[in-house]
Every structure is written in structure tokens, then in C-alpha cells.
Amino acid sequence: MGRVHVLPAAARGVRLADAVRIYLGTITVANTRATYAAALDRLVADFGADTDVAQLDREPDRVSGWFTFVWGAKSAKTFNIRLTALGSACGYWREQGWLTGDPLVRLRARPAPPDTSRALRRDRVAEILGSDAPLRERVLWHMLYESSARAEEVLMLDVPDLDTTNRCAVVTRKGGAREVIAWQTGTARLLPRMLTGRKSGPLFLTDRKARPSVATNDIDPASGRARLSYRRAAELFETHTAGYADGPYTLHQLRHSRLTHAAEEGASTPVLMKLSGHTSVRSLAKYARVSDDGLRRYQADSDPAARRQSSFAIYITSHVGDA
Structure with missing residues (x-):
């Protein structure tokens, strides 16, 4: 059996754990950093902290198989968020010269089901x-x-x-x-x-x-x-x-x-x-629908029992004050 030659660290490139740490350090928004870390930390755990990040270039089939195994059964939204996290990291690593190709070339974002409640609270x-x-x-x-x-x-x-x-x-x-x-x-x-x-x-x-x-x-x-x-x-x-x-x-x-x-x-x-900017009321209708939160607020504000209770509380307070 021939001798195994171990390359010096500089020749081996950048450790995956270091590449992930450096990339996450560029994300200033804590919310986003935590979300992306969920995908990238799992990558480090499964591929090994000491793995050369350039190795991902040479194993796109392994990367896509791993990703599908870990998140394939999740919802389209979760699948796509994890894919976005890895894609963004790989883009950054390419800019640094640590990657030359796209390890995610076999993967595609999944179509998400339509959201019928588009307005945010x-x-x-x-x-x-x-x-x-x-x-x-x-x-x-x-x-x-x-x-x-x-x-x-x-x-x-x-x-x-x-x-x-x-x-x-x-x-x-x-x-x-x-x-x-x-x-x-x-x-x-x-x-x-x-x-x-x-x-x-x-x-x-x-x-x-x-x-x-x-x-x-x-x-x-x-x-x-x-x-x-x-x-x-x-x-x-x-x-x-x-x-x-x-x-x-x-x-x-x-x-x-x-x-x-x-x-x-x-x-x-x-x-x-x-x-x-609409010129048609029909076009506007889908945007001007009351949200679920708005419906609950309307029901609470227009509840006659709640109004009676409020009026009774005012009556009691005023009479107690007179006493």
C-alpha cells in the first residue's frame, strides 16, 4: 500500500467549518443569520468540519442527495429557505475563490402553494x-x-x-x-x-x-x-x-x-x-380584502356584549367615585 501524502493546510484550501463561520459573519441581521445557520451547521455536521470546502465542487451528486435526504420531506417553504441559505453561502465562497462551480447544480426550488392571505399583520x-x-x-x-x-x-x-x-x-x-x-x-x-x-x-x-x-x-x-x-x-x-x-x-x-x-x-x-394605481375596481378587489387580523379586530370592536360590558364598567366606576 502506497504512502498517503497529506497536503499542507494552505494547499488543501479552507475548512468547511471556517468557511461557514466566515460567511455567517457577513450577515448583519440576527434573524437571517440564525435561519441560514440552521442549514449550514447541518452541512458541517454531516460533511465534517475539516472537509475542504472545494470538495463540494467535486461531489454535486452527494450534495444534492444529502440535501434531499435531510429536507426533501419538508414543506416547499422550508425546502426553499434551506436551499437559499446554501446557495447564498456558495455564491460568497465562489467570490472568495474557495469554490469554482456550483455544488447545488442538481437542485431546484420547489413551487410553493399559493398564499391566499398575502397581507402582513x-x-x-x-x-x-x-x-x-x-x-x-x-x-x-x-x-x-x-x-x-x-x-x-x-x-x-x-x-x-x-x-x-x-x-x-x-x-x-x-x-x-x-x-x-x-x-x-x-x-x-x-x-x-x-x-x-x-x-x-x-x-x-x-x-x-x-x-x-x-x-x-x-x-x-x-x-x-x-x-x-x-x-x-x-x-x-x-x-x-x-x-x-x-x-x-x-x-x-x-x-x-x-x-x-x-x-x-x-x-x-x-x-x-x-x-x-388601479383603473379597475375589479383589479383592486383582491388587494382590499380585509385580513384575518382585521376581521377579528372588527368583531371585537363591534361586539354588542363587549360594548354593554364596557358601558357597565364606566357606570360602576363613576358611581364608586361619587361615593
Whole structure:
């Protein structure tokens, strides 16, 4: 039997445990980090902490078999969240030169069953908007919720399109119509901090400078950074909300939630149509349905027994006070 040659650590590459630790250290949102760690820690446990991360490149069949064995019987949502975690880590490792291929090439996300309750609860929206996400993301999420505009419409805004004094901007709606959207205090407070005096270029920018192939009108002339794409914005939001039990959420749910909440607050049909940009009441109907939470709140507020009990309590309190 020939001698086994053990390569030095540098030649072997990066230990899987170290690669996972380093990647998780780049995720600043605790919720997301914990969710991704569930998949990556299992990878380390089953493949071995000392395994060279580059070994995953050479065994895509083993990786896909392992993944299917561990999460194949889970729901489509859980399956897809774990796949997203591993895919994001592999993308980071490729950027570092620790991987050259895609160990997940045999795997595909599963179609999730349609969600008939798309609106988020108010407290969940408040939690997302008040999170410790980066400033750019928080401005975008506030603007999408408060204006109920489509993400594509907001992402196409340029700084000169804004009327910060009146808290509004003109967007191009689906179909090409130019209409005003308006936002509230949350956006108004954060927006100046993100702009830092910028007067031109796209409103929402990428973190890095644009490639030479990017169109000039999608580049900020001062920084050279490009307009943030819908795909990247959606990915960031889903990553941030992946840790919730019913997550991850989509950018569209912010729009849907605002319209549902406005309907629950008694907004008229013309106001809802102006908010949404719809020209058909039929198109608006699916967005303006009262949520389960709204139904429970309405029932509690309109319960005659509860009102009688409240009136009796007021009567007792006032008479006890007189005594």
C-alpha cells in the first residue's frame, strides 16, 4: 500500500467549518443569520468540519442527495429557505475563490402553494420597518409600504423626481401613465439620511460601481454606482424576512399589506384606487380584502356584549367615585 501524502493546510484550501463561520459573519441581521445557520451547521455536521470546502465542487451528486435526504420531506417553504441559505453561502465562497462551480447544480426550488392571505399583520410590518437593516433597504421598504406603489415603479425613480417638501414623487405606472405617489413620516425621516445631499442619479443605488455595459441613465454620475435592480432588492428583502415562521416575504406583500390596512381603516374606493394605481375596481378587489387580523379586530370592536360590558364598567366606576 502506497504512502498517503497529506497536503499542507494552505494547499488543501479552507475548512468547511471556517468557511461557514466566515460567511455567517457577513450577515448583519440576527434573524437571517440564525435561519441560514440552521442549514449550514447541518452541512458541517454531516460533511465534517475539516472537509475542504472545494470538495463540494467535486461531489454535486452527494450534495444534492444529502440535501434531499435531510429536507426533501419538508414543506416547499422550508425546502426553499434551506436551499437559499446554501446557495447564498456558495455564491460568497465562489467570490472568495474557495469554490469554482456550483455544488447545488442538481437542485431546484420547489413551487410553493399559493398564499391566499398575502397581507402582513400591522405589527409584523412595524417590526420589519423598524429593524436594524441597512438604511437603503429601510428607506425602500418604508416607501413601498407607505405609498403602496409597485416595487418596479419606486426603483425607477431618480432623485430629481422627488418632491421631499410635499412627500411625493411622480412614477410611471404599469401601462405608462404618470401618476403621483405619496409617503408618510417614516420615509420622510429616513430619506435625507440616504440621499446625503445627492441631487441627481437613480434614487436607490447598488453597493458597487456599475459595469461598463450599464446604461448611462442608470448610473449615479457622482459615485459611479448603478441603479438597484428589482431582483437584488427582492433578494435582500426575502433574505431579511426568511427567519419569520411564515417567511420569507416578498416586496409585493408590502404593497398588498398597505392596501389591506387602508381598506380596514375605512379608505374609500377612490382613495384605494389612487393609492394602488388601479383603473379597475375589479383589479383592486383582491388587494382590499380585509385580513384575518382585521376581521377579528372588527368583531371585537363591534361586539354588542363587549360594548354593554364596557358601558357597565364606566357606570360602576363613576358611581364608586361619587361615593
